Amino acid sequence: MAFTHLHELIKVAKERNMTIGEVMMEMEKEQTGRSEREIFNQMERQFEVMEEAVRKGIQEPVMSRSGITGGDAYRVYEYIKQGNTFIHPQTLQTMAYALSVSEVNAGMGRIVATPTAGSAGILPGVLVYALDTGRYSRDTIILSLMTAAALGLVIANSASISGAAGGCQAEVGSATAMAAGALVEIGGGTPEQVGHAVGLALKNSLGLVCDPVGGLVEVPCIVRNGLHAITALAAADMALAGVKSIIPPDEVIQVMHEVGTEMPASLRETGIGGLAGTPTGKALREKVFNKSKG
Amino acid sequence: MKYTSMFEIIGPIMVGPSSSHTAGAVRIGNIARQILDECPTKVTFQLMGSFAETYQGHGTDLALLAGILGMTTASNDVPISDQIASEMGVEYSFTKANAGMHHPNTVRIEATGPTRSVKLLASSLGGGKAEVQELDDLPVKFTGEKPTLILYHTDQKGFLAKISHILNTQGYNIARLTLERWKKGELAITVCEVDEILRDEIIQMIKASIPFLKDVKLVQTI
Numbered sequence: 368m369a370f371t372h373l374h375e376l377i378k379v380a381k382e383r384n385m386t387i388g389e390v391m392m393e394m395e396k397e398q399t400g401r402s403e404r405e406i407f408n409q410m411e412r413q414f415e416v417m418e419e420a421v422r423k424g425i426q427e428p429v430m431s432r433s434g435i436t437g438g439d440a441y442r443v444y445e446y447i448k449q450g451n452t453f454i455h456p457q458t459l460q461t462m463a464y465a466l467s468v469s470e471v472n473a474g475m476g477r478i479v480a481t482p483t484a485g486s487a488g489i490l491p492g493v494l495v496y497a498l499d500t501g502r503y504s505r506d507t508i509i510l511s512l513m514t515a516a517a518l519g520l521v522i523a524n525s526a527s528i529s530g531a532a533g534g535c536q537a538e539v540g541s542a543t544a545m546a547a548g549a550l551v552e553i554g555g556g557t558p559e560q561v562g563h564a565v566g567l568a569l570k571n572s573l574g575l576v577c578d579p580v581g582g583l584v585e586v587p588c589i590v591r592n593g594l595h596a597i598t599a600l601a602a603a604d605m606a607l608a609g610v611k612s613i614i615p616p617d618e619v620i621q622v623m624h625e626v627g628t629e630m631p632a633s634l635r636e637t638g639i640g641g642l643a644g645t646p647t648g649k650a651l652r653e654k655v656f657n658k659s660k661g
Numbered sequence: 662m663k664y665t666s667m668f669e670i671i672g673p674i675m676v677g678p679s680s681s682h683t684a685g686a687v688r689i690g691n692i693a694r695q696i697l698d699e700c701p702t703k704v705t706f707q708l709m710g711s712f713a714e715t716y717q718g719h720g721t722d723l724a725l726l727a728g729i730l731g732m733t734t735a736s737n738d739v740p741i742s743d744q745i746a747s748e749m750g751v752e753y754s755f756t757k758a759n760a761g762m763h764h765p766n767t768v769r770i771e772a773t774g775p776t777r778s779v780k781l782l783a784s785s786l787g788g789g790k791a792e793v794q795e796l797d798d799l800p801v802k803f804t805g806e807k808p809t810l811i812l813y814h815t816d817q818k819g820f821l822a823k824i825s826h827i828l829n830t831q832g833y834n835i836a837r838l839t840l841e842r843w844k845k846g847e848l849a850i851t852v853c854e855v856d857e858i859l860r861d862e863i864i865q866m867i868k869a870s871i872p873f874l875k876d877v878k879l880v881q882t883i
Contacts, residue, residue: 370664395667400856409668416674432678432720432740472677475720475740480680482670482788487677516667523664529681529787531711531765538787545670582715584678635765636681637714656717 370394370520373562373616380558387561388514388552395513411509413479417468417491418498420478424467431473433655436585440467443593458600460499465492465596469589482519482528485535485577485584486542488592490515493546493599503553514552515545518565525617526624530577531636533627535591540572540623543595543602550603566612566619568602573619574626576634578641581652587642669806673789675734681766682712682719685785687739688883689768690728692793692805693781695880697729699774703752704729710765712785713757722755729753729772733883734789763794799841801852807836808859809852809880815873816842816849823871824853831866833857848875858882 370376380387395406423429428438443463447456454462468488472478478487490512498508519528522541527533547564556564572595580586612619633640642648664670675684694701706725708716716722720740727742730751738745746753758769764784771780782795792804796811803809814820821840828835833855842849864877 391667398665406667410671413668413672413674475677475683477674477735477737478677479672479674480684480789481672483680484675484677484684484789485679487680490671512671513667516670519670520664520667523670523788527787528670529766531681532787579715582711582717582719584682584719632710632765636711637765638711639714 370517371524373518373521373565373620376517376521377558377562386510386514386552387517387548387558388510391513391517392510407509410512414494414509414512416477416479417481418495420468420471420476421464421491421495423476424470425463429467429470429474429476431470431583431585432475433581433583433585435580435583435651435655436473436589437470439589439593440464440470454597457500458597461492461496461596461600462593464495465489466589466593468492469592473583473585473589482523482541482545483530483538485530485588486538486592488589489539489542489596489599490546490549492592492596493550497550497553507553511549511553514561515549518545518548518561522620525620527627533623534630534635535575535577536572536623537627538577539591539595540569540575543572543599544568546596546599547602547606550599551606554603554607556607560606562616563610563612564602564606566614566616567605567610568599569616569619569623570612570614571598571602573623576630576641577636578634578643579636579638580643580648581655582638582643583655586648586651669788669790673734675789676737676739679719679721680789681785681787682715682721683724683739684734684789685766685787685791686721686724686768687728687732687734687736688789688791688805689783689785690725690770691731691733691883692728692783692791692880693770693772693779694729694731696781696796696811696878697772697774697777697779698878699776700749701729701751701772701774704770704772706753706755707758707769708755709758709763709767709769712766712768716755725768725770726753729770796850799843799850801839801841801850803837803852803854803880805880806882807854807856808882809854810859811878811880812851812853812867812874813876814849814851814871815875816846817873820871821851824851824867827867827870828853828855831863
């Protein structure tokens, strides 16, 4: 089996009466010759690092290396306590969690690339939230990371997970799709529903450019992690409710690849176009780099 | 097939802020260090594309330096690699070049140590993955994700057969094997990726068996 199309992955899962996460585990064992325990332990270690990063930024403000950003995870977390939010308070924690990981990342702290560092907040954000609900075991959460990995492999092989190659849709978009699919599997959805969650989530991020101010993984990266974590939850619930991606998920992934190819270089992580090219973006760049040279 | 493992999508554990600009850069620097196989005294980094435009902001400079100093993606000292390099007396510089047909995140590294030097061109592909595309001006293609042997030799009959035999008898499975030469009978580089962790003694074994071998380097998985 090759990780190139969702429909093939879904078919294998159905034939074997397994979840996609379980299929991923079987493939990893087969491919590497490693034991299930060994593979599980490695993924568990990565989840521990994810959780550390989640807990860090909500307990105290974490500032970025440049000083441009920081403390937003803490702000959102404190705001939730006021009990007056539009989004359900518990759900909003997901946003704070995702922001936290991204801020730790910007502070040159330890995170897990998922699938990149620029999108590293989304999956930890939703999964630590799922863990905190108390409705799922830790092992279930860790297995869902394998679901996310399988989905990410399909996207990486068919399109891209690199902002420089495909824009932010390839990073934050891919991470959101992976997270949505993982949540569906945690929620007991079918392999087809996992696929639809991927399609639905990606549809919401098609065309997203990679335009980091000053080239830093901060503005708008951190905020996008927070907002897209909520999108992942929404896409998962949509899929579990029975909503389907009319355009098949594999075709949506192909579109993401095509859109990425058509994107000009100035909007693919060069820190030139888009938000990076605004008067404020340029001023911030000047400020950061003059400081670093001084 | 480019990606096959779940840990290529989830992982590596790394110091931020960017998997392509930081982690991938550490990996590239680390590969260069392993091939040089000694502490560098002078290094030049020629950055291309996105690397060139954003290297200072992403800490790509710190990451490349950290790698050439021997650090890995998870090293907590990546953010202070410039201080460490200064303390060690390592001379380094960063310049920009046009990316041309290369991947958007590409760097050419020229590193010199007390007794030898190495030149390589590599790209960071995203998610912490890297790919070396040129080594001492010859085209190669390896990632450092499997234990890798780099063999410098003259192009002679039977070389590949000898290497395959030695590795086979020592229990190694060859995952990928390529040989590039300047001209028939002249200098060549063979890159051999294996599935099993390479033991150090394999180098002595190979050197003892092949007289026209000039050098062997190990690139261990980081």
